[in-house]
Amino acid sequence: MSFVIRDQKNFWTGVLYIGFAVAVLLVGRGYNFGSASRMGPGYFPTVLAGLLFFFGLLALIRGMRKEGAPIGPIAWKAAALVLLSMAAFGFLLERAGLPISLVVLIVGCASASDRFRFEWKATMLAIGLILFCVLVFIKGLGLPMPVLGSWFGS
Amino acid sequence: MEIFANLWLGLQTAASFSNLFYCLIGVVLGTAIGVLPGLGPVATIAMLLPITFGLQPVTALIMLSGIFYGAQYGGSTTAILVNLPGETSSVVTCIDGYQLAKQGRAGKALATAAISSFFAGTAVTLLIALFSPPLAGMALKFGPAEYFSLMMLGLVASVVLARGSLPNALGMIVLGLLLGIVGTDVNSGVARFSFGASELADGISFVVVAMGVFGLGEVVGNLEQGSKERSLLVKKVTGLMLTKEEFKSIIAPMLRGTLLGSILGILPGGGSSLSSFSAYALEKKISKNSVNFGKGAIEGVAAPEAANNAGAQASFIPMLTLGIPSNAVMALMIGAMMIQGIQPGPQVITEQPALFWGLVASMWIGNLLLVILNLPLIGLWVKMVSVPYHLLFPAVVVFCGIGVFSVSNSSFDVYLMVVFGLLGYIFRKLDCEPAPMMLSFILGPMIEEFLRRALLIADGDPMVFLTRPISASLLGICAVVIIIVTLPGLRKKREEVFVED
Numbered sequence: 014m015s016f017v018i019r020d021q022k023n024f025w026t027g028v029l030y031i032g033f034a035v036a037v038l039l040v041g042r043g044y045n046f047g048s049a050s051r052m053g054p055g056y057f058p059t060v061l062a063g064l065l066f067f068f069g070l071l072a073l074i075r076g077m078r079k080e081g082a083p084i085g086p087i088a089w090k091a092a093a094l095v096l097l098s099m100a101a102f103g104f105l106l107e108r109a110g111l112p113i114s115l116v117v118l119i120v121g122c123a124s125a126s127d128r129f130r131f132e133w134k135a136t137m138l139a140i141g142l143i144l145f146c147v148l149v150f151i152k153g154l155g156l157p158m159p160v161l162g163s164w165f166g167s
Numbered sequence: 168m169e170i171f172a173n174l175w176l177g178l179q180t181a182a183s184f185s186n187l188f189y190c191l192i193g194v195v196l197g198t199a200i201g202v203l204p205g206l207g208p209v210a211t212i213a214m215l216l217p218i219t220f221g222l223q224p225v226t227a228l229i230m231l232s233g234i235f236y237g238a239q240y241g242g243s244t245t246a247i248l249v250n251l252p253g254e255t256s257s258v259v260t261c262i263d264g265y266q267l268a269k270q271g272r273a274g275k276a277l278a279t280a281a282i283s284s285f286f287a288g289t290a291v292t293l294l295i296a297l298f299s300p301p302l303a304g305m306a307l308k309f310g311p312a313e314y315f316s317l318m319m320l321g322l323v324a325s326v327v328l329a330r331g332s333l334p335n336a337l338g339m340i341v342l343g344l345l346l347g348i349v350g351t352d353v354n355s356g357v358a359r360f361s362f363g364a365s366e367l368a369d370g371i372s373f374v375v376v377a378m379g380v381f382g383l384g385e386v387v388g389n390l391e392q393g394s395k396e397r398s399l400l401v402k403k404v405t406g407l408m409l410t411k412e413e414f415k416s417i418i419a420p421m422l423r424g425t426l427l428g429s430i431l432g433i434l435p436g437g438g439s440s441l442s443s444f445s446a447y448a449l450e451k452k453i454s455k456n457s458v459n460f461g462k463g464a465i466e467g468v469a470a471p472e473a474a475n476n477a478g479a480q481a482s483f484i485p486m487l488t489l490g491i492p493s494n495a496v497m498a499l500m501i502g503a504m505m506i507q508g509i510q511p512g513p514q515v516i517t518e519q520p521a522l523f524w525g526l527v528a529s530m531w532i533g534n535l536l537l538v539i540l541n542l543p544l545i546g547l548w549v550k551m552v553s554v555p556y557h558l559l560f561p562a563v564v565v566f567c568g569i570g571v572f573s574v575s576n577s578s579f580d581v582y583l584m585v586v587f588g589l590l591g592y593i594f595r596k597l598d599c600e601p602a603p604m605m606l607s608f609i610l611g612p613m614i615e616e617f618l619r620r621a622l623l624i625a626d627g628d629p630m631v632f633l634t635r636p637i638s639a640s641l642l643g644i645c646a647v648v649i650i651i652v653t654l655p656g657l658r659k660k661r662e663e664v665f666v667e668d
Contacts, residue, residue: 023332026597030338037345040360050627054352054359057615061345068338075332084596088391092592095387095564096585102568103581115565122564125390128557135558142562146569154218156573 020081023072030069037062094125110162111151115143170296177296177524180225181532186525189226191540193233194533198541200234201241202551206563208238209495209605210385213377214566216503217573224507225522229529231503235496236288236479236530239439240537243280243472244548247273256439256475259447263460263467274407276468277545279417281538282409283473287425288534291480294429295487295527299516303488306513311620312631316641318614321491323645324434325603326652333652335599343604346371347611354619366579373502373609374574379584380601381495382567384591386560407542417469420450424473431474432481434493442478443471480530487523488513491610495602498609 018024037058047053098121105114119139123129150156180186196215200206212231219227242257247264260280267276309317326336349360350370361367409417427449428442450470451460460467482493483500490511492498504511509519516523541548571584594601607614625631633639 022597023335026335026338026599029593029597030342033342033345037360040362044357044359045355048627049622049629050625051623052354052619054355054357057618058345058348058359061341061348065338065341065345068334068341071334072332072338086391087596088387088592091390092387092589095383095390096588099383099564099568099588100582100585103572103578103585106568106572106578106581118565118568119561122386123557123561125387126557126560127390128555138558139561142565146565150569150573154221156217156569157576158569158572 018076020076020079021084022076022081023079024076025084027069027071027073027076030065030072032069034062034066034069037065091125095122098122106158106162108162108164110159110165111147112143112160113162115146119143173300173520173524174296174528176520177526177528178532180521180525181229181529185223186226186229186529187532189222189230190233190529190533191536193230194237194240194537195540197234197237197239198241198244198537198548199551201238201243202245202548203241203554203559206559207381207385208235209377209499209602210382210563210567211238212496212499212503213374213382214563214570216374216499216506217570219503220506224504224509224519225525227503227507228500228522228526229533231500232483232526232530233533235500236476236533237537239475239479240281240284240541241548243284243468243475244277244541244545245552247276247280247468248549249552256443256479257471258440259443259471260468260475262447263462263464266461266463267465267468270463272463275409275413275465278407278409278542279413279465279468280472281542283417283421283424283469284476285534285538286421287428287473287477288480289531290425291429291432291477292527292531292534294481295484295530296524299484299488299523299527302484303513303516306489309513309637310635311617311624312635312638313641315614315617315621316632316638316645317489317491318610318617320641320645320648321485321493322603322607322610323648325493325606326648333649335597336603339594339599339601339604340607343607344611344614346376346604347608348615353612353616364579366575366577366583370612371583371608372574372580373499373605375571375580375584376587376608377495377499377502377605378567378571379587380591380594380605382563383584383588384595384601386563387588387592388595389556389560413465416456417465420446420454420466420470421473423449423453424470425477428474428477429481432478432493433484439475439478439482443475446470446474476534483526483530486511487515487526490515492606495605498606501609 041055041058041062044055044058045053046055046059098118101121102114102118105117119142147160151158151160181190196211197208200208200211212234215231215234219230239256243260243264245251246257246260247268250261250265264276264280267273322340326333326340349367351358351368358368424446427446431442431445432439447467447470450466451457454460454466456464456466482497485491485493486497486500490501492501501511509515567584568581571580572578574580591601621631622629632642
């Protein structure tokens with residue numbers, strides 16, 4: 014099989030769209046389609062998935078025919094650090110409490126920067142930010158977030 | 168005169184202590200994010216939405232819109248002082264503004280930007296007051312078919328400004344519509360695409376999508392570019408006063424910019440960026456001083472600055488009168504209204520006059536506050552310009568996390584935001600513009616509902632969209648827009664416009 018990806022951006026956009034469309038069609042199989050005058054819950058998503066599939070196919074074909082700029086390097090490390098530390102924040106917030114989960118989030122995402130290193134100024138800023146969040150969001154605005162979470166028995 | 172009675176009501180609403188206070192917070196925050204690197208109004212408004220839940224609807228909207236037009240001001244400050252556009256709409260301000268700053272006339276450039284923006288803001292406030300009631304009155308006669316076609320036009324038009332190829336942008340719209348479907352179907356009660364998760368039964372919150380795609384996704388995208396030093400040209404700004412001649416020379420460009428910005432801002436999919444680009448191009452063609460454009464012409468600052476502020480504010484017109492957002496920020500405003508229990512649409516003016524006129528009047532007050540505050544505060548903004556990104560972005564990430572969690576106090580939303588953050592980064596890498604997706608995501612449920620109703624009435628005959636005159640003409644405009652976008656001439660223009668981003 015010989016197929017060449019000439020335009021990476023278009024090609025992968027096509028893959029993304031087609032993947033979404035197929036997933037929607039698969040999951041949406043069970044919904045009643047209905048008719049144009051009485052649309053069931055499956056009508057609109059099915060039609061849209063068809064359209065998305067079409068646009069995906071267009072992009073895919075163009076991606077194999079026309080030359081284009083490459084996607085370029087992908088910042089795996091930055092993406093992983095920022096996104097994973099955010100997920101950890103979501104996991105820890107109710108269990109460990111706001112200050113601890115913020116430490117994890119701030120240190121985690123800050124380490125994604127190429128300028129990340131220990132310095133007093135940054136540390137003080139981080140501590141200030143955590144204090145600000147606890148004072149403003151929990152004490153001031155009364156958002157229901159624990160200072161100490163369920164792990165500490167509160 | 169009814170309009171003066173209305174504006175008076177608006178002024179009374181907007182001038183209450185708490186509204187003035189939140190208007191001030193909004194414009195100051197807006198200016199700050201316009202000045203700070205790598206932080207745009209969409210992400211900021213999304214981050215601050217949860218804080219506005221406890222406020223009165225009108226107060227919440229006043230603050231959020233203050234952030235939006237405040238950011239235009241801040242964006243031009245960075246454009247002039249460091250030659251970096253804080254917002255896309257101030258890209259052209261860099262050209263002449265920075266040259267002026269280099270010649271030691273930064274103060275004049277900043278003053279020109281402030282005066283032009285204020286003038287445009289005042290003019291457009293009047294425009295909104297004049298044109299919104301008749302527009303809304305017309306829209307009240309709309310049936311489901313007209314609404315469907317109108318929303319289609321909004322979506323199609325949003326593609327005009329999208330980067331990348333047309334079919335890909337249309338694909339983003341369809342993707343947004345599909346994401347909007349997630350949740351319980353109002354007609355049948357079936358939970359669609361919720362994968363059995365009770366958190367998804369009410370659908371995906373648009374705050375989650377906006378913060379994931381525009382907040383986290385952009386942070387990762389910015390980090391990828393590595394850290395750049397922002398070198399300040401001027402440490403101290405002096406000489407803010409314009410001479411009489413200078414003042415005279417900016418009047419005409421200011422007027423033309425305002426006019427162009429208002430027209431382009433009303434168009435769905437338009438807004439401040441398109442306005443400022445076109446205004447600069449126009450001024451460069453017709454100005455008497457056109458030889459000096461690019462070398463520090465004060466007219467080259469006045470016209471685009473007036474236009475971008477006019478465009479930003481005029482984009483409120485379709486949002487307020489028709490419930491149709493013309494850009495991502497307006498989509499967030501619609502979302503904010505819905506959270507406050509207000510159904511956006513033409514009935515807002517008649518059912519919530521204090522809200523509508525209060526918001527309109529607050530824009531004028533906000534613009535006044537910007538002029539009064541910003542010129543004296545310029546020293547503070549200058550300091551903020553040089554805040555390094557690696558110290559700033561952890562705070563952005565923190566506010567995204569806390570903001571999303573507080574929408575419904577669930578960690579599930581935080582995980583979902585992580586997914587959208589990843590998607591947002593992928594979209595960036597693939598040159599897929601996320602703004603049209605955001606728009607269609609918010610409009611999606613409404614579009615489906617109007618489509619269903621229209622076809623139910625017409626007994627399943629799709630010709631109903633073409634036999635009703637208003638609906639047919641709206642769809643006709645859609646077709647024209649698509650054709651124009653695919654024309655080779657405009658395609659090239661679009662590419663030029665986005666080259667400098």
